[in-house]
Amino acid sequence: MRQRAADTLVAAIEAQIQSGALAEGDPIPPEREIVREHGVSRTVVREAVRILASKGLISARPGFRPVVARLGYDSAIGAVGSVVTQLLGQPGGVRNLFDLRTRMEASLVRDAAQIATAEQIGQLEAALDANRLAISNSAEFYETDIAFHSILYEVPGNPVLPAIHRAYTDWLSQHWIKMPRSPDRNQINHAAHKAIFNAILRRDPDKAEEALRSHLDAAWTQVSITFGNLNL
């Protein structure tokens, strides 16, 4: 018994999905039908279905027929959720992920400074304005902060990037949300956003990257002060 029966079943169904025999949104066949077709026990079928569900290929609400999931870059990122949670809990985990985010956004602001269209710059300006107006309201400021950054992820037009941004905010917000906020700090962050925006406006990638890095480095310093360098 080299290979598990459930695994071969999983592969078979994956193939059916990839070939389009099972289109997205379609419910998969009833368990007992799969039993007949593949000549395996229901135990095996159930295991296969649950594995596919946890992989994100099908979505199985309890009691309902599992349906083939609409595949997107978001579901790919959702599939890693639990592992990432574990990794963030170990020493340096948050730091490593945050570094990755800094690197990504540094790259994005360079791009924005070089290739952003007038319309995209207008969006950035609007987001910056909304950000300014929310300085006195920390909860709203947090939202507009994320919105400002998210525009940067949309500039290159690669659909993976916005998904990555959602992942970053999902994962890191667990830690960020606990940080004390104040209009003072919001003021500082808004100023940083404005510096980034101005550098993009002046089409200066180096300045944009520098402004972005100093913004995120400052944010990191705040976080590590707040949590006292505990297992970050």
Add this chain to the structure above:
Amino acid sequence: MRQRAADTLVAAIEAQIQSGALAEGDPIPPEREIVREHGVSRTVVREAVRILASKGLISARPGFRPVVARLGYDSAIGAVGSVVTQLLGQPGGVRNLFDLRTRMEASLVRDAAQIATAEQIGQLEAALDANRLAISNSAEFYETDIAFHSILYEVPGNPVLPAIHRAYTDWLSQHWIKMPRSPDRNQINHAAHKAIFNAILRRDPDKAEEALRSHLDAAWTQVSITFGNLNL
């Protein structure tokens, strides 16, 4: 029955792992023992175990006691494997991922040009040499090519980056491996590597990025010619 029994079991075991009650490398209790402790059927236990395995939290070779997996950034990436495979199959999937890789490596070569230590530059030089010596052997050239790029991912010292590189090569190699190779093309690629290296040596981030981008753009052009723009 609002919640599935298997899911609560999964959560319980996840908690045990996170709390350290189950240390990495430890085998999880036998199925029948979990049955007794949690008062559920073996069916449920099996489902839970398989879900944890597909999440990457435990590693279950067929026939063996599942053990708590050593958590690393690689296992996180392994968990997305199947979804990514599906995504690569849809229009633009390969292109989007390749763009992401280009962006990442552009950022890395900038870093390398600015912060690489003498030792790291030495490693790059050695890799470049190995790359040159393999020009006549396409299989070996492919290996040394990957090795050269992998050093770039190690320069910043963030352990997530090498894992990302392995993921890129795993995923994209499915497509790259089918590409025809020749000493001529190897010669061109080696020259591109050398240009990147020289720019790093001269501590010129802009030139390094430009060399990297033109290298990868050329590689992409080759690929899309080869596959005739079919669903890339």
Add this chain to the structure above:
DNA sequence: CTCACGCTTTTGGTATGACAAAAAACAGAA
């Protein structure tokens, strides 16, 4: 004493049957 060999027990992998609860399908009434 150590190591190797074979036996027994444990454990995972699969199959089968059963039943409750929920969803889906259906049929009949308004």
Add this chain to the structure above:
DNA sequence: TTCTGTTTTTTGTCATACCAAAAGCGTGAG
């Protein structure tokens, strides 16, 4: 037609059984 109540499917779970492989154990040879 639309609403409603009933029947049929289907999922979720449990209990049991059996096989084969792995792990543990004890014994005997060196």
